[in-house]
Amino acid sequence: MAISLGRRGAWMRAGTSIAALYFAGVPLAAAAQDNVAAEPASVEQSQPEGAAIVVTGTRVGRDGYDAPTPTTVVGRELLDAKAPATIVDALVTLPAFKNSSTASTAGVGNSGTAGQSFVNLRGIGANRTLVLLDGQRVVPSTAVGTVDVSILPSLLIERVDVVTGGASAAWGSDAVSGVVNFVLDTRFEGLRGTLEAGITDEGDNATYKGGVAFGTPLGDRGHFVISGEFLKAEGVAPFSRQNNRYPLATVVTNPGYAPTNGQFQRLILPYAYFSGVSWGGVITSGPLQGTRFGPGGAIGQFPYGHYIGRVYQALDGPADEPWLNELAYLALPQERASGFAKLSWDVGDDLSLYATALAATTRPGPYFTTPANTAVTGAFTIRRENPFIPAPIAAQMDSLSLTSISLGRYSADWGRGEVRRTNETWRGVVGLQGGIGGGWTLDAYAQYGRNTNVFIIGNNALVANLRNAIDVVQGPNGPVCRSTLTSPGNGCQPLNPFGVGVASAAAIDYVLGTSRAELELTQKVVAASVSGEPFATWAGPVSFAVGAEYREEQAVQTADALSQAGAFAIGNPQALEGGFDVREGFAELVVPLARDGGVPLHALDLNGAVRYTDYSTSGGVTTWKLGVNYAPVEGLRFRATRSRDIRAPNILELYSAPIQQSAGIIDPLSNTQYLTQTFSVGNPALEPETADTTAAGVVFQPRFLPGLQASVDYYNIEIDGAIATLSLQEIVNRCFAGSAALCDLITRSAATGAITRIDNPFLNLQSVKTDGLDIELGYSAPLGGGRFGIRLLANRVFSLETSDGVTSIDRAGDLLNGQPEWAGNLTLSYANAGFRAVADASYIGSGKYDVTFDTPTAISDNSVPARTVVNLQLSQDVGGGDGRRELFFHVANLFDTAPPPIFTISGGANYDRVGRAFRVGFRFEM
Known part of the structure; x- marks a missing residue:
């Protein structure tokens, strides 16, 4: 018996204890x-x-x-x-x-x-x-x-x-x-x-x-x-196994934690679902917070649970709500x-x-991946003049003098992302x-x-189109995108986000595309x-x-x-x-x-x-x-x-342009958990x-x-x-500790102060x-x-x-x-x-x-x-x-x-x- 790498002549025997096992x-x-x-x-x-x-x-x-x-x-x-x-x-x-x-x-x-x-x-x-x-x-x-x-x-x-x-x-x-x-x-x-x-x-x-x-x-x-x-x-x-039909164990931030109160900063909990999105949309702030929209636009109440944070909350049992890995394949x-x-x-x-x-x-x-969802893109701002707002909600906004509402949505009904x-x-x-x-x-x-x-990636949300399609006003012949009033012929199709299955096919085609x-x-x-x-x-x-x-x-x-x-x-x-x-x-x-x-x-x-x-x-x-x-x-x-x-x-480390990913971090400024965008960048030096x-x-x-x-x-x-x-959490932590150079890698929202982007060379x-x-x-x-x-x-x-x-x-x-x-x-x-x-x-x-x-x-x-x-x-x-x-x-x-x-x-x-x-x-x- 000869073991050879081709015919290399008289090579030496293995340096191993088990070559002859x-x-x-x-x-x-x-x-x-x-x-x-x-x-x-x-x-x-x-x-x-x-x-x-x-x-x-x-x-x-x-x-x-x-x-x-x-x-x-x-x-x-x-x-x-x-x-x-x-x-x-x-x-x-x-x-x-x-x-x-x-x-x-x-x-x-x-x-x-x-x-x-x-x-x-x-x-x-x-x-x-x-x-x-x-x-x-x-x-x-x-x-x-x-x-x-x-x-x-x-x-x-x-x-x-x-x-x-x-x-x-x-x-x-x-x-x-x-x-x-x-x-x-x-x-x-x-x-x-x-x-x-x-x-x-x-x-x-x-x-x-x-x-x-x-x-x-x-x-x-x-x-x-x-x-x-x-x-x-x-x-x-x-969903093909009992233990992947719902979130079995997830690390969530404890909003009640303080350094001196003895509570845990992080909790490993079952039934941890997104706290700010729902299949057909949920109002995420203000006096109407928790109002959700179901099949056909039916109005109901969002099921808030325990340890409610910016990204996650824990419910008492399995629920028909979106969660982080709900589309994960086991193979x-x-x-x-x-x-x-x-x-x-x-x-x-x-x-x-x-x-x-x-x-x-x-x-x-x-295989499927994340659909369009505001956990990644940020909540929609819906102005009062939007004609798609259901009449009962419009009436409540008028009585409360609300000029807009914030809507979180996990839009599987528009089509889940498809990877090939x-x-x-x-x-x-x-x-x-x-x-x-x-x-x-x-x-x-x-x-x-x-x-x-x-x-x-098919059925990939186009962020700008999505913002345009959500911002709708009443036109002479029905709902129309606000952007179309100033730019006629821009192709924008008004999109109804209030409920499962209510968006038009034309609007869905406008807000989704294919990256290649x-x-x-x-x-x-x-x-x-x-x-x-x-x-x-x-x-x-x-x-x-x-x-x-x-x-x-x-x-x-x-x-x-x-x-x-x-x-x-x-x-x-x-x-x-x-x-x-x-x-x-x-x-x-x-x-x-x-x-x-x-x-x-x-x-x-x-x-x-x-x-x-x-x-x-x-x-x-x-x-x-x-x-x-x-x-x-x-x-x-x-x-x-x-x-x-x-x-x-390697070539990616040397020459890559910013590569986008999503990752979760905890902001030490507010003890708030974010799902933010991160961009790794090549370095020729x-x-x-x-x-x-x-x-x-x-x-x-x-x-x-x-x-x-x-x-x-x-x-x-x-x-x-x-x-x-560096790990994203390390960048954030060191910025918080006083590193100005690392703070330069972090982008925050001017309006809310929330972390929206981290560059990572x-x-x-x-x-x-x-x-x-x-x-x-x-x-x-x-x-x-x-x-x-x-x-x-x-x-x-x-x-x-x-x-x-x-x-x-x-x-x-x-x-x-x-x-x-x-x-x-x-x-x-x-x-x-x-x-x-x-x-x-x-x-x-x-x-x-x-x-x-x-x-x-x-x-x-x-x-x-x-x-x-x-x-x-x-x-x-x-x-x-x-x-x-x-x-x-x-x-x-x-x-x-x-x-x-x-x-x-x-x-x-x-x-x-x-x-x-x-x-x-x-x-x-x-």
């Missing part, structure tokens, strides 16, 4: 073979003579070397056992991944990346995790440089290497928290396929998946492999199709010329790979990739490296690699004119054009200092790497790595690395982040207990000049420090004629501290930011005579909702309980003979474990929000 009697990194009666073999024993094992922890090649950088290897067997709809669904169960994006983490889903899949090591940002495909970069799927891993050819994935430490010297920028390398079986021969269908316990999110891969030799020198896959998932729509509907092909030709005994092509299309949605996205990726690579004589290997390639993302943005990203890469063993020390040959790379990335986004003018209530994508190019060179060296020297010097190796990178945007920077492997006796190994890593600013990463650990592989593998690794990552924006303002432990344990042994396997992965976060020079916050144990102190994944398996059972349990530890709520009266309940989700898969080989023909039945979330109430719909760690789900399928290989 056994899963159901098969090495995790091996192809799926069912030989459960066999005794466990070591990695070396399972390889044919001269075979190479290539792992992402290093770039140089040498047999029998364990790299010092910890690397978790997830083999095809484990991926099949987790039966993921997309590959990220399997990876997010590993504790090193935190806050990774999947189709079920979208929430309301207003953003342009909803429905895509991004891996996030350590939870310090997906843009600090470098994603590779066969050791090569992939064209980004977003302007922040992240790659949607769902587009990768999962049928051909042989394994996934997860380097859980800094790797910039070996692989380049963005590898601050590590590297995730998807290794393909591009020498596959035969036919492989899958056909699957699934549904939830509630009868929704019907999912259909199919794929086939084929590989064949072409004469004596050629080889061709091709694969294609398709996925359709119907999603989990709003987005999606369609995905992808294809991959590789043609290679041996131009020498060990040198191949190859070409690969990848094409993929993903279509999340359509299409993301297309094209990528081609040509390269030369293999031996070039004298023990040297060459890896040279040129790559071009293009990603096109179209993002559309198209983002095209291109990536060009030319790279070459050579590796070999130029000389030897007394302990063995020295391994050396050297290489150079040129990369160019460009982004161009076009947007409709109305969006660029900020005309819509939500979204408003802006035009964007920018890019950078980078030139870099690297060298890596492994020097053996002892080999088979007996106790206490069984083995000792040093590893070093250096890379110089020159960015067109920010200049040159040097990264480096030093590592050591020390084995005092066979089966016990100590490893340590120290590295300098970087992340260069940004410099690369720099990180110092330290890792040290021990690996235990005792000879007296074959099949046991264990490791414990400590990691410490310290990032300086981290690119970030990207800055090199933070330092980030995180440290913790990674624990891995695996064991496999014969049992009852079959084979039993156990694998445990655990992560303990000691700290995740961010500081901007003024405020320092340690987010360890902060569940709002997806940082449980403890997380783990336990897999138990048993295989016998073609039957296999796998139980997989993922644990997310308890913690605080928000660690910044650290005073006794900051919040009513700051605790979040732990959650464990258990999955079960049963499979049976029904073919016999050569190959594999396997039926499987998979149950996700076997015990239907719900997330903590505060995270029922969105936020927090990677909780399962869908509930128990079933999947059946047939896999074959022949």
